[in-house]
Structure formats: structure tokens, C-alpha cells
């Protein structure tokens with residue numbers, strides 16, 4: 001008789017986006033004349049840049065001819081892409097990372113979900129609170145998080161690192177020692193970041209206690225301030241304690257195209273065993289490579305034309321972020337984020353809960369955002385707005401909120 005992985009049964013329902021969907025649908029049905037503006041989406045909206053699209057077309061055509069046809073990709077990914085990544089994302093930043101330490105994948109969500117495969121079940125994880133919910137959920141699925149406590153909305157065996165207004169939305173070093181530390185900067189949902197000096201403290205701490213940091217840098221391209229690191233490998237000693245996750249989704253609009261990569265330096269070891277060797281074994285066994293045509297598109301991101309075009313898109317979104325941030329501040333709201341990330345994190349007014357404010361905003365301004373409590377217990381009383389909409393709609397949404 002088969003048995004299921006009953007860790008799945010411990011997971012609380014993931015009601016966040018389905019509840020939002022249901023509430024918006026009910027509102028639209030009751031108010032067919034109202035036009036709703038969605039600032040809740042965590043997905044890009046601009047089309048893929050022309051330099052990338054033309055490379056995609058070329059690569060597709062190569063598949064039509066026997067001399068240029070490509071089958072299975074190399075395990076780690078094509079060298080043309082890994083070399084471009086190393087030059088642009090690492091060497092240029094003074095980070096010592098080599099092409100054979102890059103594992104090309106179909107995105108950062110899969111990698112952040114799968115990386116747990118190479119760690120024992122009895123590792124204790126630490127996460128920022130609030131944060132991208134995937135880190136906790138995947139560890140729950142593999143039995144690493146203990147049991148879920150309804151009253152606190154926390155897992156019994158997870159170390160939560162509150163990121164609140166008191167900590168400037170950055171985590172503090174935990175008092176209990178974790179084995180695996182998830183950091184996400186710039187952060188989804190708060191849009192906050194930490195400086196290079198602050199990140200150095202985490203690297204030093206991880207090296208001291210023998211922990212590994214899983215560093216999700218999906219929003220790296222949105223960093224605008226000089227003292228914010230673009231990669232954890234800008235920090236001294238990160239080669240012995242850090243794995244970095246990257247994505248082409250938010251910088252180049254690949255959310256539907258799918259491409260990302262994970263960096264595991266060969267100096268990262270448990271005794272004599274490198275994590276690199278374990279991940280190479282896992283990647284080679286369970287993954288057959290990101291498509292050639294998509295890896296070609298990924299390499300086009302690093303060309304001069306590709307960079308120019310994606311930077312224009314990022315600037316477009318960040319101008320929306322500015323509109324939201326400044327508009328809400330002027331209207332008296334307490335806001336943060338939106339400077340190094342396409343997310344604005346606002347405090348709900350009048351002590352409303354995140355969901356009360358969601359309903360209020362939908363009902364009174366016909367604007368949809370995301371309740372902060374959906375990202376962790378410390379997100380309660382906060383609300384996330386995203387800069388991924390159109391400029392016109394963003395402007396209108398903020399005008400409506402100002403009039404409330």
C-alpha cells in the first residue's frame with residue numbers, strides 16, 4: 001500500500017493569491033461599472049526586449065537545420081551563457097566566481113525549491129519574516145520545519161528573523177544558531193536591502209557558526225544605491241558559506257520564458273565534500289537543462305543592446321515605484337522600499353489588518369494590492385504594492401488612494 005509524503009498535509013492552505021482573486025471577482029461582479037487597477041501582481045508586464053527577441057528567433061531557426069540543431073544541453077548550461085554571466089555579474093563586480101561554478105536552470109523558484117535536496121532533514125533553517133513564501137514551504141514539504149502553529153502562524157522548528165520598522169526591515173543575527181540561512185535582497189515583499197558592510201556580517205557569522213547562506217538575488221538589477229551589494233560574493237569569505245540564486249525573470253521579463261542560475265563555489269564544503277559536487281550530481285540526475293533557445297536569449301541579455309533595452313524597462317518600473325512611493329508619502333502614509341526594488345511596502349493606516357486594508361482599498365479606490373500578512377507573521381499590518389503595472393494606471397491608482 002503506498003504512503004504519501006504527509007508533510008504536505010501539515011502545510012496551511014496557500015490562500016493568498018486565490019483569496020485575492022475571489023475577492024476581486026466578487027467585487028467586479030457586484031460593481032461592473034468600476035475599473036479596477038491591479039498593483040498586486042509580482043509579474044512583469046512589459047514585452048521582452050527586441051534584442052532578446054531577435055536572438056530567440058535566430059536560435060529557433062537553428063533548430064530547423066541539421067548542421068545547427070541542438071539536442072540536450074550540457075549539464076551545467078552552455079558555456080557561452082556561463083561565461084557571459086561570470087564576466088558581467090561577477091568579474092565586473094570584483095567577485096571571484098568561475099564558469100564551472102554556475103548551474104543554469106529554468107528559474108530561481110525551482111532552484112530555491114530544489115536546493116534542499118542536498119541537505120540533511122535535520123538542518124534548522126532561518127528565514128526573514130516577511131519573505132517570499134517558497135523557502136519555508138519547500139522545507140515544510142521535506143519535513144524540516146516541525147509543525148505549523150495556527151495561533152502564531154509559525155512553524156515550530158523554523159527560526160524567524162523579524163524584519164520590521166524597528167530593524168529597518170533588515171534581519172538581525174539570530175540568537176539561536178541556524179544551519180541554513182535564507183536571505184533575499186533586495187527583498188520581496190518589503191523592497192528593503194542591506195549594505196555591503198551589513199551583508200559582510202552575515203557572511204562572517206555563517207563562516208563562524210558553520211551555516212550556509214542561500215542568497216536569493218532575483219531583484220539585483222533593481223539596485224540603485226552604490227553601497228548595496230549586487231552579489232554576496234562581493235563579501236570576503238562568501239566562497240566558503242554562500243550559495244546564490246539568480247533569475248532572468250524580473251530583470252529581463254523571462255517569467256514566462258524561464259531561465260535562472262545557481263552559483264555554488266567549490267570552496268563551500270561539509271568536511272571533504274563540496275556542495276558543488278552534490279548539486280552537480282542532483283542537477284545531472286533530475287534536470288535535463290534549460291532549452292538552447294532560451295539560453296541564447298539569456299546570453300542576449302548581456303549584450304550591449306540587451307543591456308540598454310532591459311535597463312530602460314527597469315527604469316520604467318522604477319519610475320512607477322517612485323510615483324507610488326512619493327504619492328503615498330505625500331498622502332501621509334508610511335512607506336518604504338521602491339528604491340532598490342520594484343516593491344513598495346506600506347503600513348496600513350489606523351491599525352487596520354493587512355486584509356482589512358485590502359478590502360478598504362478595493363472597495364473605496366478599486367485598487368488591488370497584496371496583504372503583507374501573506375508573506376509571514378511580521379507582515380501583518382503592512383501592504384505590498386508593485387511597480388510592474390503601466391505608468392498611466394499606476395498614476396491613476398495613486399490619485400485614487402490620495403483622495404480617500
Ligand SMILES: *Cc1c(COP(=O)(O)O)cnc(C)c1O
Pocket residue numbers: 106107108109110132184188216218246247248249250254255259260
Ligand atoms: C519572482 C521571484 C523568484 C522566482 O523567479 P523565477 O526565476 O521566475 O522562478 C525567486 N525569488 C524571489 C524572491 C522572487 O520574487
